[in-house]
Amino acid sequence: QKEVEQNSGPLSVPEGAIASLNCTYSDRGSQSFFWYRQYSGKSPELIMSIYSNGDKEDGRFTAQLNKASQYVSLLIRDSQPSDSATYLCAGEMYSGGGADGLTFGKGTHLIIQP
């Protein structure tokens, strides 16, 4: 059974601080990991993708992957009120035909307090 676990929150962070979002996954066959941001009533928007162990930085966002611990995280530096949203962690497996679809966590609701 593929599972991705996230703390549902809400996670409240002061404006300008670092927001830290965490995710664990159960299936060691998962090869790629993604963070999506979802505003209320909108569809998920890709924030970060990470495919190998270590850190990946893009602007204010840093994704971290530790396959041995089955752990994925997202750091948001200099948090802004516009970062307030639900953040979805997802893992992806591959088979001979291609990508098998994403397994999502239930999301962490992040609130940035002005």
Added chain:
Amino acid sequence: DVKVTQSSRYLVKRTGEKVFLECVQDMDHENMFWYRQDPGLGLRLIYFSYDVKMKEKGDIPEGYSVSREKKERFSLILESASTNQTSMYLCASRPSNQPQHFGDGTRLSIL
């Protein structure tokens, strides 16, 4: 930019009706996906397709079928709609070795 278009933002249907949800992408992507999203349950994979005429069951395929006659179009079919299929339906597509991008979603109500 990737453009994934879902035919309707809001749809209301009756129980027992056959319902078609359409998804079109304009980037010649091989892989396409259908998910549903429900409060407390998150996003769950219904069906996906590696290429034209191909389809694979996801985690919750019961009560649904799909059709992919052309590469750009992936249709989700509710054979006989039931109230427990009221949900937000999200289509996504991706080329090889790239992340998925989602359409705007269809909020479907079954009365």
